[in-house]
Amino acid sequence: MGTPSEPKAVDGCFACRARHDHPFRCLTADETAVPERTHVSHIYQRGQTLFYEGNPALAVYCIKSGSVRLSRMTRGGGEIVIGTRSAGEIVGFRAAIAGQPYGLTAVTTAPSRICAIPRDVFVEMVTNSPTLALELLRLLSIRSRATEGQLISRAHEPVVARTVRLLLATHGQQDADAQRPVEQLAGLSREEMALLIGTTRETLSRTLHSLAERGLVEVSPSRLRVLNMEALRARLRT
């Protein structure tokens, strides 16, 4: 199903919105008609930029597949990573609603299919659909809490603690209480891990190896294994 006469918009929003946690799930077919007519679906290569920090917020981006890294550039050419968003998430809506320029730069970290919804259309959708507004409010409440938590950690906890949090977070779902080793961090380079916790490759490497010396993890390039989750968790309560 799908309209062969319209190859650009591969799937309609109504079909797309069926996706698990997507905030648009609350919309009716009628309500998705507007974005369906006006949005632009596009496939991005890895490393392409959706928008730069400081750009006027012209559109809201809806990730259908792939992932996007949100970061801020420093005058020195450095990159501060704030977080990543993946399939089923929306990027840039805070700026759109606040009526301010984007506060962050958004770059794809993998080939991604992403729909751009013009700001006006998005704002109109939110204004006309109380359910959507509520949904976004809930979403933003949860997400901003999480982001702030990470940033507080970054500002006030030493690198070891942040490293441990990363290790615990990236596999919490599996083997929550099991003592046995757990495979880790599929396909993240040291550089990327380091950026996620706001440090450098070198420091992260040292930190991981110091944890390894104490038998808490097993580390080799390209593999990372948690040996003792309980001890890791304990390290946070120190």
Added chain:
Amino acid sequence: MGTPSEPKAVDGCFACRARHDHPFRCLTADETAVPERTHVSHIYQRGQTLFYEGNPALAVYCIKSGSVRLSRMTRGGGEIVIGTRSAGEIVGFRAAIAGQPYGLTAVTTAPSRICAIPRDVFVEMVTNSPTLALELLRLLSIRSRATEGQLISRAHEPVVARTVRLLLATHGQQDADAQRPVEQLAGLSREEMALLIGTTRETLSRTLHSLAERGLVEVSPSRLRVLNMEALRARLRT
């Protein structure tokens, strides 16, 4: 005006909401009737706690006058200040909407009149009033951006930069471009200033005096004067 038979709720929400930027300003008299019946107005002394981080979010607090400091306690007994809220602002609504415990501790920093609205009532208000939901969405968008910006600065900028930001922020409204000295930071102790930018009294003191040596500010206990705003701003672009 006012019902002499009901001394507790000194002013009704409808009268109170008239306040400048308050998110409830969009509500009609009918819509404020519910909170007016159920909320509890109370006068807090300086230093009293509205709620602790981790407490279940039972209420949303509406500041009528005074100010509240939001912070997080560290295991070592330290205090990490996230920000302050004052008259006309709402505290705790993110937790209420997210359905999670409070993420921060809220303590009054001055005698304050504050109304507590039960969570259920607040959620109902938001659900029933699309305008309110939108207003809160806009508010949260703006506020979370600002908070994240400050935390990013705290995590990645040196103390000098944060100090300069504080100096520039606390009087930006007056004499935006004037070269002449500007009085500063009414009634904030060094300790409080230091907490606001995530450092210690000692480091802040040193930083201020090093700025003074370069003629950018004039510093004396209990007074603080910006001598050269442009030079301060330039320091941020370094």
Added chain:
DNA sequence: CGGTCCATTGAGCACCATCAAGACTTGTGG
């Protein structure tokens, strides 16, 4: 086998928290 990319390891140093006095301000009671 020589490249390129990534991870690791080392050495040096800047920044900043901490601990410890000293200086100044403010308030209180004689």
Added chain:
DNA sequence: CCACAAGTCTTGATGGTGCTCAATGGACCG
């Protein structure tokens, strides 16, 4: 008005954490 006390601000000395620069070690690939 002075003396003392308590609190705040300032200054110094020290050490730890983590960033930078630089070199080495592997891994993968042509």
